Structures are given as structure tokens and as C-alpha cells.
Amino acid sequence: MIRRLRPLLALMLAGALAVAPAAALGASGAQVALASAAAPQITGSITTATPTVLTAASTLRVTADIVNDADDAVTGSQVHLRVTDAPLTSHEQIADFLDSPESYGRHTVVESSLGGTVGLAGHDDLTLTLAADATTLDLPADAAGVYGVTVTVVGADGAVSVDAMVVTWAPVDLPTLQVAAVATATGTSARAAAVTAAAPLAEVAYLVDPTVNDAQAVASHEIYRVPAGSLDLTSMARDDGAALVDYAVGAANDAAAAVMRTAPLIVPVAVADQATLDAAAGAGAAAVILDRRFDLQGVTGGDDASVVDVPAGDGSIAVIRPDETLSTVLATYRPGTAAAASRLVAEAAVSALAGRDTPLVVSPGQSWVLSDTDASMPLRALLNAPWVEAVPLSAALSAPDRPSASAASASTGTEDDLPTDAIAQLDDALSGVQLIAASSADPTASLQEYASQLLTAASLQSRANTGTRAALIAGAVDTAHDAIDGLSIATSAELNLIAAKGALPITVRNLVDQDVTVVVSATTGSPNLRITGQPTVTIPAGGETVVQIPVSAVSTANVKVRVVLRAETGENLSAPQTLTVRVRADWGNAATLVFSILLALLLIAGVIRTVRRGRRDTRLSPDEFTSLPDGSMVSDASDSASGAPEDDEPSDDADPAAPVDEDAIGGEPRDNA
Template sequence: MTVANPTAEVLEGASVRLWIGWKRVLSRSDLAAWADGTGGRPGTPQKTLDVPSLAAGAHIDLTFSLPVDGLRLTGDDRAPRELAITLADGRSTLAAVHSFLLWDPAPPGEGTPSGDSGARGTTPESPEPPSPEPSDTGQTGTGKTGTGKTGTVGLSLLAPMTGPALDPADPHSAGALAALTAPGGPLARTLAAVGVAEGATGTRGALAIAVDPALVATATASHDPQTTAWAGAVTGLGDRTSVSPLPAYDPDLGALAHADLGAPDLTGALTAPLPAGWSVPSTWGATVAWPAGSTPDVATLAAARAAGLSTAVVMDGLAPSQGTATGLAAVGTNAGGVTALVADQALSQVLAAATDLAGGEAPVLSAAEATQRLLAETAVVAFQNAGDEPHLLATLPRGWSPDADALHATLGALQASGWVRLAPLDELRASPVPTVERTPLPGSQPQDGELAPLEVRRLADARSAVASLAAVADDPRAVTSLVAPGLAAPVSVAWRSSPTDRSTAVDAAIDAATTLRSALTVSVVNLEVTLISAAGALPVTVRNNLPVDATVDVVLRPDDARLIIESRPTIVVAAGTEARVNVPVSALASGDVDVQVQLLTPDGAQAADPVSLQLRVRAGWETVGTAVLAGLVALLLVFGIWRTVRRGRSPRRTSDADVPDPLIRGEAERRA
């Protein structure tokens, strides 16, 4: 025991006293009242030690030492007794610590030496006579009555491995993992705790892990060797203990539930693709839901079930109406039944308080204080359930940064108690669900810090729109993966602590989805086109700015039945290129027709913003034009003939008589 003087004055004339109550603590509510300092104080101190003069800021270690034989402890059960240590200066009590004395009688025939009867904890020297003990009437989780004999308790441990608020669009966000995964960082400590728990208890898988797979995927793609090494170790963790993946980016299930999303939107929110194409190792188990904050409501579990998750971790709530029961419960929802892994709240809080270094500060409880409280809690449960072995679950909080030494000491003491058996989580999950009455969960009770339902629905609408567009690709995931992480991340539990930055992340994610939705465009050369024949083709240009080839249907929708669309061509436009297609049309009559040019996915959804144009249909112009042209040609021919006849003979023309015969002319020339 350490007495410290944190004041600026010298501590003079002080003493410490040891108090022990002889009444056994047989209920967990009485035990909690004593531990919290609300349970009074034993009547007579068992021993007093004087404290030497203690300078300001100094401390001194003191030890109480008493023979066990003088305690006159009786009974063959392990029920705890109240124990207190007080510090007083003669005028008032300066400090007090409440703990427990554990009586662990040696089994008959093992020859426990005289003076060492197996008492655990600090012991008094001159005990007062024990007061009459009450009858053993502790209630069990199944309604049985304690017999005074001792039982055993199974205990499994589960810790979450989740990270900071990741923003897939911000490279600096992933960089924050370097400090968390470095030696001494919370994520590195949690990884090491798996080995610490196994070493302290001798039980393989004594500490199970629930992992955000997006965290490991992001770390795997890191350029920091230390971060990638951590990711590799977590990837192989399934060979050492039970590993259950959480939905990617550790989504806030309560926020999703209270936005009244349908099953498809819930499934989309909980199945975001992982960064860099990473996939969950085959050695990991099935995905589990882990609602954030205080007691989850039924609506939250229903949302998880609607998305295909049938197991949920419940850190607070579903407590048995009487006693203590195995940490499994069946919860009915309008989407189906959910198996709840129900944490024992007292054990979870004490274990976290003794081992958590989150915030860089020492744990709230010392390993000794936590050990005595955990032994007392489990001893009461063992006493109440003599002949049975309830299997309890202790969970650690998000952001847990375990102190390896404190964890080792605490778990080692539990394993050595003789009534606590550390067991893998899979053993608990395989246990039958006890039929006990439990405190029901609230129906629908939103928590502080949840993302507003309107924002959740905005993200869901953007996700649905991108999913519709993705049908143009042979592998839709090649499109959805471009923005799905950004749409999932703002709903992460980690963003609860940064609401302003979360709003910025929501807007950025929706903007990115909107930009992706405009990656396909359709256009025509002229928004006013004249069709002068009864049949023709309208040229349409499709541009694809996606990184994958796109298969689309080009559809014309006229507002007048006089224009008939002969077909709806399907074309494949290569990534980053454009293609032109001629859509055949025919006209029944002349007139002006408004036509909407649409680009559809193979599923019939809109792939791009439509374009409207006005088509002037002049269906008879081609025939009339041909007739007019033919008439003009004939008229020119007739006119030419008439003009030739009309001119007649010219006086300057010569006749046959005026043209000499060449033969006669030749004879005359010879004669001459």
C-alpha cells in the first residue's frame, strides 16, 4: 500500500487503518455499492499503522501483515468480505479505499499449512468476533438458490480494433495510422494484447478481436513499413484467436437505423468495398454488428439484421432480471431474430479501468484494485451458480490502449483464482442461449452524436444513384468502388467526436458521387434538325469519362406519334473515349416534334442527363423535290427544241446551190 502526499504541506500525525466486515457479500448490487463508496463502513478497525512525517509531494509504502489463523473465517464458499483502508490525521479522514477480502478455503486433504488458510487480499491481525452470517439465498441466472458450495465461471474477452475517422479522399487521413500502429500506439497495443492474454492465462484465444477491415486495408496500402507490418500481423491474427470483422469503416448502426432506410440502402451502407481491393481473410469469422454508445435500441438491431447481420455485441442492456446469466440473448426484431453477445457491464468497466492507457494517462484503477474487484464479482457469481457454470463476456471500449503489465497481472490472477476459467469467444457463441427474463431494450431511442437522418439519407441516395450507373460496366464494383468508401466513411462511429469535420466529409462525398454520375454524356450536333424524307437517321454522340468501358442504350423519345423511332441501339463506349451512333427514324406526317435523347444503362436506369432537340419533319419534301426537279429538266428540254424550231433559217446561211461541187471544181481547174 502506498501513502502519498500530493499537497504543498507536510503531513504530520497521520495513520492508516484496516477495516474488515465479516458479513459475506452475496449480491452484486451490494458489492457494487461497497465498491462505489456508498455502502457504509465496518464497525471496528482491525489494525492501525502510524505514518511517518511525509513531506509535500513525497510518498511511502506500508504493509499490513496479520496471521490468517486469527481471522476465524468459516464456510466452504468464496463469497467476498468488505475491506477498507482509511488515512486520517486525527481530525478527519483524508482518503479511503474500498476493496474486498476473498476467502478461498483449501480443498480437504491438501494439507494447507497452519496459518495459511488461503485467504486472498489484505487481512486483519485482531479480528472482532464474526457476526452471524445470513443464509445462502443468492439468486442465480436460472432462478436457482445458492447452496453455499462454490462453482465456476467461464469468461471470454472481446476487444474492438477500430481506428480514427478515416477520409478516403484525404491522404493525410491514412497517414494518421502510422502513429497508432507504431510501438506504444493504441492499435499496436491491442494487437500485442492478444499474446499477453494468452500468456497470462495459458488459453489460446483468451482475447478475441472485432476488427474494422477498412482499417487493415488502408494500413496494407500504406507506404510506411511499420504500418504495413502491423496490417500483416492483423491479417494473420485469425490463426491465433477469434477474429470477427465489423462492417467496413465501423458504421454507426444507430444513425443508419434512425434514418429509416430500406433494406437495400442498409445493405449498401454496411457492405462498402474495401480500399485497394483488399478482402477479409478466410481465417476470420462472420461479420458482427457492434452498436456504439450506450444501450442500443431494437431499431438498431433490426437495421443490422435487415442488412444480413445476425449477431450483435451489446455492451449495455439486456441484464437478467435476477442474478447473472450466460452472456447470450435472443432479440426479436421486425427484420428477424438477432443473437446478442451481452457484455457483463461491471466486469467490462473494471477491466477497462485497470488496463486502458487511452489519452496517455495511467489507468483509473491499479491492477491490485481491479483484481480484487474482479475476483469479488466472479466469486459472487460462482457462489450464486453453484453446480452450473455461467459463461460471461467482458468487452473493452473502442480506442482501447491496453497496459500490457496491468492486463497480464489482472488476467493471471483471474485464471489462478480457481473459480474463473478464461475461454475463447467461440465457445461462448456455441453455447445455448439461456431462457431468462431480461430487461428489454428500448424500441427506438436515438443517441447524442449520431449523424442527422437527413444527412444519412443524402448519402444513401448518392450511393443508390452510383449503383444504378455502375450497371454500364461489366464489373459494377469497378465503378462503385470509386466513391463508395467516401460515402461510407462519414457514418463511421469515430466521426461522432468531430461533427463539423463530419459535415464537410458528407458534402465532399456527395460532390464526388455527383461528379461520377456525370461521367457519361450524350449530345447531338444540332439541337434543331430538319427531316425532309419519310425515313432517316439521327446522329448521336456518347462520351464516356469513366475508367471502364460502358455499355449503354441510346433511346429517342418523341412527344408526337408522327415520328417513329425504328430502334434503340446498344453501344459499347471505351473508357475515356466517345462514340457516334445513328438512330433510325421514320415519319408519318410533317410537323415539328420535340425529341428527348436519353442514355440508359442495360437495366433501364438513366445513365446521363437527357438532351432535348426539336425535329422539323417535312415528310413529303423529298417526293415533291424530285418531281419539281424532273419537271424542270423536261421543261428545259422542250424549251431547247422549241427555240431551235422557232429560230428557222437565217439569211446568212448558204444553200446547196451556193456550195460548188468539188468534182466540177476540180475538172475546171485541170482544164485551166
């Protein structure tokens, strides 16, 4: 009744003031002047507000930080806690009130002095708490609703609302609202951990990238997997990106824990057009979920249902349409603050009061802005609201009476699609690093190191930032080619072979940060040289090694030999290099013959010398003979029989008349004939 009389009283007061003399305005005149005077340079923000849901037994407590941005002190001012006269009945009204609270009628429920008698000094700040019992709020006792609240500073120079928020007034029960909360844990490992920490409640379903999440952190939740790197399926489906899709939903997850690797696949998409839905169905997806940054309204039909069926492939696929308002508020509105929690709860109250009878999906997506303080506060407040019933996402997906809808237009969002040449570059780079990784010591780790950057360049996050996408793609492709081109042949272009059989020394280099096993393959089209082996070698990470390729020469010629490093399965791992081998097989044969002849001559000379030396050693020289009494000569026994025992030497007492064996004289037998 009082609220109804206020407009009439205002008109009566305005009329009285219009006919009153200026000197008679007094205090009333000053109050009227406040409305048009310039507002003081005061700013501030609400830091805490409890509770988020008010009942008849509640006390609303709001704490705010007030800042004086002016040089001069502010004295004699008051801080008012004001509540809107009428409820805010729609999402649009809530947004409008928060943008311009001064345009809504409000009444003061409690006030306090700003800084007491001292006031607030220039460039100073203070914190104060305003508390109002429910009985002083002047709200209806029999109807729930959402109301706006402002912290307003009133002074001699005017009034300014330094901050605004909304609260839910629930003196009676609100209709039940089913909410399926979904948190998307993708990006880096640190980002995924932050998301799961911001949504710790067991009722929250997780969409996880298996390549960056910790299985223990998500094990107690309802889990769905997304393509590795959050690949932009719409761009891939509208072009030739099948290889990237196959990797993102398949091999990229090989090293993940089974709980994530085997979870049902839900694909976040920018546009749910027919090509995208067909690609998702072909990849085995249980559903697609629309990313709120792109086209939430493209899928038409199905009324306001959060999950609809759309034809795809040989059947249909579920399309999840998150509530745009609640999802956006959770994702970006004043993250981690009391104002954010109160608004999220209030938006849910508006939906409940509107009579929504189907589950509502709240998903902040991959652009959820997480606070450093209490990122979980808004979501926790939502799911703890008395009228909110948290339901699993699977319940919405398995509902038997899901309405049907139509796919988005094929032209929707085409301006944001990844260019065809970029997809081709990423696809070629992925194929290259897959080959290198397969031959490395740790294939999974090696592949993820390079492939993850390629997927990030083709991700939904990249689609949302087209200004930096080209640089992201170029960087990912260049990094991949560092690995692809990391295996090379470092041997000079010319080699010599001067034998019928031998080996070609080939130096191979590995700039990849893992050991890589390769087959060194050499081929030639010349009949003058035969390659007799293809050795397998492990090249150390960041190093090089020399490999001997066995060959046999047929005849003298200059031969072109093509050398390439291959995987053990046969694919090329390096650029081929052509070497010139100077084959001089005849030189080798001639050298062998000459060497053999020289060796034979040396052997003959050695034999002759040995024989001659032996004969000379057995012949007596003239000095070795002595005269006998009869004039004959005998050798000196001490010289010719050197080394013989002294007992065998002739004595001075020998009989001079003893007979002498003339055959022994001169060291040579005499011819008896």
C-alpha cells in the first residue's frame, strides 16, 4: 500500500514545491537538488554478501570497499543499502539493472555514515558492512522473486551507486529446477587441474581431454572425453581434415588412463551443421555440445530443450544446448565473487519461476574465467540453492522423449573456419611426426610433444582467436618440421672404393630429442657396384654415428648412390642424398698382384740369402788353418770347434806321429779316386 502511494505523494510534493517561494524550500529544496547535482568521485565494490537466498528469517549482510578517487576529503556523506521496489522478472531485466541500476526505483533499507565525522580522505578507502533484517526489506511475504541491491553513497554533491548485485527473495518455496552442470577440463595440464578444482562437487560432469588430465582428479565424477586438443571439428568436417580427426579421437589417447580413454565421446563444436554432425557420428560420438562462444542458436526446433536429437550419419545424434544466460554468467561474470554467486542463483530462480520443467545444462565451456581466490563459489551456490536439483548429464542424454531438431545452416560461421591450406599443412606435419615418433625410443611421448601443438593450432580456442591463429599454425608446423627434418645424412658427396669388396662409411645425424632407430638404405642403378646390405642403427638423441654399408665392386666406374634413412616398416625418415662413389676395382686387383709379386720376390731373396749365409758359415778361411810338421794344414780347433767342450780340444802332449785324416784337411772331403 505504501509503495502504491509513493507516486501520488511525489506528485503532490512536486506541485507544492512549484508554488512555494524560493526562501521557503529549506531542506526539501536541498533534497530535490541532489537528484540533478554531479555525483561525488566515489567508487567501490561489494566484496561479500550473505546469504544468496533470503528468507523471512534472514539478515542481509553486505560488505563493500569504498574508495575516494578525488583529491579532497569527502565528509558528511552516508552509505545506503537500497533494494529495488519491484522484482526483476527476466534475465534481460537482471542484466539491465546491473548495467544501469539508477534507472530502477529503489528504497533504502539501511544506511551508515561514511567515515563518521572525519569522513573519507582523498585517495583513501574504507570497508564497511551494512546489515538489514528481512522485516526491514519491505518485500512481499507470500511471493518469491529476484531483487536488485545497490550500495549507494549519498552526499552534499549528489548520490552514486558504487556497486550493484541481485539477491533471491524466497519466503516461499520455488518450483524445482533440474540442472546438469558440466565442466570442460581441456587445454594444458595446469588449466585442466584448475577447472576440476573449480568444480569439485560430485554432481558436476567432466568433459576431459585424456592427454592432459589426471585420472585420480576426475575418477569420482561422471566423465566424458573430448577429442585431444579440443579439435575444431567443424573446420575439419567442412574440409579434408579426416586424418587430424582420426588422431584426435584415437591414437592421441593411447597413453591415457583407461577411465578416460574408454569414456563416451562428446565433441564440443562451434557449429552443429550437417557436416559436423555427420563427422561426429562417424567418430563414434555419443553427443556434441555447442560452445557458447559460437553458435548456440543454430540448431532450431525442440523448443527450449537442452538436449535434442538431430539426424546424422545413419541415425541421429544428441546435441547439447547449454543455457546461454547461466553458462555465460558462470564463465565470465565477476569470477569468484559474492556478486557472481548471487547472480547465478538469481538467474536460476528466474528460470524456475518461469516454469521450466526440463533439465537445464549449465556449461561455461573452455572459456571459463577462473578466479585466484574461490573459483568454485558461484557453481557451489547454484547447486546448493534450495529449488535446484542437480542431475547427471547422462540423465538428460538418455531421456526417451528427447525432442527433434534441425541442424544449423552449412553457411553458419564459415568465415571462422580454418583455411584449406592450413589444414593440409597441419595434416602433412602430423603424418611426418607420426613416422618419426614410431621409430623413437618412446613413441607416445615423442608424438605428443609435437602433435599436441598441431592440434592446439586447429582447436576451438584457435577458432575463437582468429587474429593469432595464423601465427599459431605457423609455429606448430615449424616445430613439427624440426623433428621431421631432424634426421639427415651428413656424409660428403664423394667417396672412394678401391677394392672389389668393402664398405661405404655414411655419417647419419639425429637432432630429435630422443634416440631414433633407422635403416640406412642405399640404392644404385649402376651394374658396376652392388649394395650387399642395409644396416639398422640407433642414432643417439642430438648426436650422430657412422654406419658402414657393405658393397662389392664389379668394375671401375664413377657410380651414383642414393642413400636415405628409413623406418623399419619402410617409410622414408629423411631426405635422400645422392653420393658419387669412385669405384676402382681394377686398381685394387693390380695393387694386389703387385703386392703378391713383391712378396714372392722378397721370399725368394730371403731364401737365397739364407742358403748363402749357411754355406759361408761352414767354409774355413786361410786364417783358420795351421801347418803340420809334414807341411799339411789343419784348422785351429779353438776357432773351428768353438762352443765345444774344453775336454774335446787337442792337448799339448799329443803324439806328433799320430796319423792324420787327410780327408778332413781344408774342411772338404778329398776325392779318393
